[in-house]
Amino acid sequence: MSVTAARGFVANGLSCNIKASGAADLALVASESGAAYVAAGTFTTNKAAAAPVQVSRAHLQTSGGRAGAVILNSGCANAATGAAGLAAARQTCAALGARLGLDPSHVLVCSTGLIGDQLPLDRLLSGLDDLVEGRRASRDGAAAAARAIMTTDTHEKEVVVEADGFVVGAMAKGAGMIAPNMATMLAVLTTDAACVAEELAAALRGAVAVTFNELTVDGCTSTNDTVLALSSGLGARPAPGALGEAMTEVCGALAMALAEDAEGTTRVARIIVRGASSNEDARRAARRVAESNLVKTSLYGADPYWGRILSELGSSGADFELERAEIAYGGIVACRGGAEAAHDRSEAAAHLSGRVVEITCDLGLGVGEAAVLTCDLGHGYIDENMRTS
Amino acid sequence: MSVTAARGFVANGLSCNIKASGAADLALVASESGAAYVAAGTFTTNKAAAAPVQVSRAHLQTSGGRAGAVILNSGCANAATGAAGLAAARQTCAALGARLGLDPSHVLVCSTGLIGDQLPLDRLLSGLDDLVEGRRASRDGAAAAARAIMTTDTHEKEVVVEADGFVVGAMAKGAGMIAPNMATMLAVLTTDAACVAEELAAALRGAVAVTFNELTVDGCTSTNDTVLALSSGLGARPAPGALGEAMTEVCGALAMALAEDAEGTTRVARIIVRGASSNEDARRAARRVAESNLVKTSLYGADPYWGRILSELGSSGADFELERAEIAYGGIVACRGGAEAAHDRSEAAAHLSGRVVEITCDLGLGVGEAAVLTCDLGHGYIDENMRTS
Numbered sequence: 001m002s003v004t005a006a007r008g009f010v011a012n013g014l015s016c017n018i019k020a021s022g023a024a025d026l027a028l029v030a031s032e033s034g035a036a037y038v039a040a041g042t043f044t045t046n047k048a049a050a051a052p053v054q055v056s057r058a059h060l061q062t063s064g065g066r067a068g069a070v071i072l073n074s075g076c077a078n079a080a081t082g083a084a085g086l087a088a089a090r091q092t093c094a095a096l097g098a099r100l101g102l103d104p105s106h107v108l109v110c111s112t113g114l115i116g117d118q119l120p121l122d123r124l125l126s127g128l129d130d131l132v133e134g135r136r137a138s139r140d141g142a143a144a145a146a147r148a149i150m151t152t153d154t155h156e157k158e159v160v161v162e163a164d165g166f167v168v169g170a171m172a173k174g175a176g177m178i179a180p181n182m183a184t185m186l187a188v189l190t191t192d193a194a195c196v197a198e199e200l201a202a203a204l205r206g207a208v209a210v211t212f213n214e215l216t217v218d219g220c221t222s223t224n225d226t227v228l229a230l231s232s233g234l235g236a237r238p239a240p241g242a243l244g245e246a247m248t249e250v251c252g253a254l255a256m257a258l259a260e261d262a263e264g265t266t267r268v269a270r271i272i273v274r275g276a277s278s279n280e281d282a283r284r285a286a287r288r289v290a291e292s293n294l295v296k297t298s299l300y301g302a303d304p305y306w307g308r309i310l311s312e313l314g315s316s317g318a319d320f321e322l323e324r325a326e327i328a329y330g331g332i333v334a335c336r337g338g339a340e341a342a343h344d345r346s347e348a349a350a351h352l353s354g355r356v357v358e359i360t361c362d363l364g365l366g367v368g369e370a371a372v373l374t375c376d377l378g379h380g381y382i383d384e385n386m387r388t389s
Numbered sequence: 390m391s392v393t394a395a396r397g398f399v400a401n402g403l404s405c406n407i408k409a410s411g412a413a414d415l416a417l418v419a420s421e422s423g424a425a426y427v428a429a430g431t432f433t434t435n436k437a438a439a440a441p442v443q444v445s446r447a448h449l450q451t452s453g454g455r456a457g458a459v460i461l462n463s464g465c466a467n468a469a470t471g472a473a474g475l476a477a478a479r480q481t482c483a484a485l486g487a488r489l490g491l492d493p494s495h496v497l498v499c500s501t502g503l504i505g506d507q508l509p510l511d512r513l514l515s516g517l518d519d520l521v522e523g524r525r526a527s528r529d530g531a532a533a534a535a536r537a538i539m540t541t542d543t544h545e546k547e548v549v550v551e552a553d554g555f556v557v558g559a560m561a562k563g564a565g566m567i568a569p570n571m572a573t574m575l576a577v578l579t580t581d582a583a584c585v586a587e588e589l590a591a592a593l594r595g596a597v598a599v600t601f602n603e604l605t606v607d608g609c610t611s612t613n614d615t616v617l618a619l620s621s622g623l624g625a626r627p628a629p630g631a632l633g634e635a636m637t638e639v640c641g642a643l644a645m646a647l648a649e650d651a652e653g654t655t656r657v658a659r660i661i662v663r664g665a666s667s668n669e670d671a672r673r674a675a676r677r678v679a680e681s682n683l684v685k686t687s688l689y690g691a692d693p694y695w696g697r698i699l700s701e702l703g704s705s706g707a708d709f710e711l712e713r714a715e716i717a718y719g720g721i722v723a724c725r726g727g728a729e730a731a732h733d734r735s736e737a738a739a740h741l742s743g744r745v746v747e748i749t750c751d752l753g754l755g756v757g758e759a760a761v762l763t764c765d766l767g768h769g770y771i772d773e774n775m776r777t778s
Contacts, residue, residue, distance in 0.1 A: 044704075046700060047704070080728050082712070084728075114694075115700060116724070222700060223699075223700050293682070293774075297775050300775050301776040303775065307469055308504065311612045314435040315436070320436040322436065322437050322438075323471070339471035339473075340470075378771055386689050386692065386767070387692045388692055
């Protein structure tokens with residue numbers, strides 16, 4: 001169900017031949033009634049933001065947080081495409097708006113794929129009639145949309161959370177180039193929670209901060225990252241905090257799905273840093289460990305070489321005293337007091353050979369805590385990324 | 390010749406069985422006369438600094454910049470080894486000093502290898518007599534020392550520069566884990582330039598800043614990085630700036646040798662950023678590009694996917710305006726005005742398939758410039774780093 005699980009939403013997905021393979025590449029999530037709903041978005045911090053990011057950001061600003069439809073394409077990022085790319089993104093919104101009876105500023109647009117290629121607008125426009133015609137509130141409509149936004153993803157990512165009186169559903173894509181503060185990942189959340197635009201935006205910001213923004217696959221922050229949320233308001237008014245909680249649950253599940261399906265990954269690791277001088281220090285240290293190629297390559301080899309983790313903690317910029325540092329693999333303490341702790345190395349290696357592993361670093365300095373999700377770096381990542389054409 | 394090229398230096402290298410393979414693992418560079426010379430050092434910024442780093446740093450401070458010998462071992466980093474490791478590094482200096490008639494504070498010590506293992510001090514000490522006995526001012530003595538500091542290096546790194554009235558020679562090791570601000574790299578420079586400790590230290594700092602510190606292999610900053618310089622003063626007094634120039638030439642050649650021999654690398658790239666708002670911004674942008682796994686994987690595939698470079702420039706934190714950005718591969722402009730420039734993609738790919746390539750990014754904003762040396766990320770890096778035992 002995902003994006004059609006909440007009341008008031010329809011979706012569809014199909015191929016309009018942007019992808020040479022003929023795989024689905026055009027998706028729609030829209031208001032069932034044709035009315036504009038409450039909407040919010042968070043976007044990449046990359047200063048080379050793609051045309052659709054610029055357009056969607058502007059539309060949400062102009063409309064004061066209202067949107068009736070989201071159109072998404074895969075197979076072309078429409079990034080680094082100059083004035084022509086910007087015009088293409090705007091025309092996409094106008095053409096869809098005309099078909100749905102929506103003002104163009106009530107249409108949001110997302111793209112994902114290779115950077116630098118011009119969007120084949122004619123192909124996209126040629127798919128619009130079928131896309132609109134086939135929109136539906138079924139599980140199947142949502143699945144078609146989720147499938148059409150995939151790039152190197154190996155499967156659709158859909159999540160639904162039923163809360164007290166309202167539902168949050170979502171789809172996402174993203175397989176590489178994922179880092180805190182957004183990466184080539186797109187996500188659309190829909191809900192029927194009764195709320196105003198500011199409430200939806202605050203709940204989304206909070207959810208993204210502790211989920212997608214604490215996920216790092218390769219430290220790269222893409223030109224196209226976008227997370228959008230639309231609310232039909234057809235359900236109950238959430239209890240204080242309940243909307244944020246449900247959206248955090250949805251985004252957390254999607255972030256884990258993205259990590260597990262990251263390009264060439266065999267293993268996901270949650271890096272937890274405790275005992276830091278501050279939460280910010282903890283986050284800095286956790287990210288440094290999570291983005292270290294040496295740590296990530298050790299993860300690939302299921303090798304409990306804690307010395308590399310210690311080295312990254314020490315060079316992270318966070319407050320650090322070697323004599324206080326402790327490192328554990330899934331609860332097996334391998335380093336204590338900045339030196340090796342008596343432990344069964346094969347037990348640590350066994351933990352590391354799992355599909356989802358946990359590394360806990362205690363800096364022994366304060367109460368700062370953070371967790372970052374990362375994945376291993378292996379041959380698959382190289383094969384997937386070494387050539388694009 | 391390297392470290393024995395300048396007048397007044399002897400060197401040696403041998404195996405004392407720290408390495409299970411029986412390969413050479415213990416090296417000495419010493420004053421020929423037995424006197425303490427003028428000395429300087431730069432060390433890792435990692436707060437998890439290894440025992441030998443702590444000891445050498447303290448010795449240079451105590452002695453006010455004087456040293457008569459440097460002892461280096463490979464096969465064990467003596468890092469994250471607690472009080473026992475610190476005692477082992479101190480005992481190493483004391484034992485060598487006793488044999489050479491030097492105060493322990495006039496002995497410097499370096500280690501490289503795996504983090505977390507205790508230094509097998511008994512083995513190291515058992516090699517000292519032969520190490521001291523065999524020290525010699527010949528080319529062969531220098532080569533033996535350069536060989537004994539290798540870890541995953543595939544060959545010795547030695548450089549000599551003859552300047553006006555003085556000579557600078559050096560050896561280095563380092564194959565992975567190399568990043569700006571020092572990495573698992575050790576280097577010892579010797580010179581006969583007549584200078585005081587402050588002059589030697591300033592020349593070394595300046596040389597390291599624009600060479601080793603602008604090299605990044607995998608963004609990791611090691612626990613053990615050390616660059617040491619000793620001057621016998623037996624040559625001429627350098628003209629103003631001449632010592633710094635010669636040391637920069639030596640360190641630049643060694644940095645290139647390290648990049649070319651980096652773990653699993655097939656290609657070295659010089660990333661040049663021009664037109665930045667400031668030199669600092671240029672450096673930030675160049676490092677971001679140089680450390681991007683996506684850019685490095687493209688380098689491995691000799692794939693001129695400039696969009697990834699643009700994306701890294703945009704997310705580097707440096708001032709950036711998409712419409713002004715230009716990217717060129719070896720002079721072939723692939724992106725201009727933030728979008729694709731008409732160019733022959735196969736020509737760009739041909740440039741990228743070389744052993745040493747150049748990527749120039751012009752931000753079009755100011756006069757800030759920087760260059761960073763990096764290398765590709767391929768299957769070799771994964772194979773070399775995925776398991777340590």
